[in-house]
Amino acid sequence: MGVSESGTEDCGAVICDILKSKMGLKDVNKSTLTLCHKLGATNGNEHNKHRPVLVKFERYELRTAVWRAKTLLKGTSISVKEFLTKPRQIIFNKARLYFGVRCCWTQEGVIQIKTSDGKRHRMVGKEDLDCLVDIYPRRSTPAGEGSGTAKYKNK
Template sequence: MGRTSQKARPILLKLQDVALRDNIWHTKTKCKGSGITISEFLTKARHSVFMSARERFGVSQCWTREGTVYVLDFKGIRHRVTSSEDLDKIELQPSERDVAPPVAMAAGKVVVPRAKRAASRR
């Protein structure tokens, strides 16, 4: 049907039953690793904001729910985002170059502490 790619074509579902839609949406995590992806359709403006948020904050810190974009900042605070101006208001994690590390003297040697690695969440 016009596509020569080996990938399967996307399937678009329009559901009238809100309970069924929510049930499918909340159980989509069971599809992990199966090659099946369930994603929400967003308007062009919201999709643009969502993609900008993913670039700025990372894929694991951004999600959508019922057409609304949410971002989790580095402090763990959830923000509802509707525009790029809202993204600009969310505080980014201070980078190491913005903050001068404390320097200590130990036996005549300059000691600069290393930044700690962020613990991965599993």
């Protein structure tokens, strides 16, 4: 998934083109991006693997507009995700395994979980997830939301 690799590409221009053509955001140019680069090292052997692109926007309003328009990318190989700190990314991955992909999301860097009773919970740390796992029994996951065999380990 992602933007294809090219040795001479201008990452900012590619992102601006995607934001304009695929997401319908017209007031975008390279000056509205304060940071735009690919993460990780290139690997000449993996031509089909695309590296993620980290983008920081000049204005919060543009970031919000991109976040709202990300559903327009369904069916493409491109997705928009929040950049989480490593500890929060670990918590988020564990929450998705336990509660299911459709019941877990991030908003402003905070992990949100919708439990079986319809309540929404904010996860700030590992302790919050541990507490929810103790309170709510494991849900059966519908097709497409994970294998259903992964188990949350309280480590």
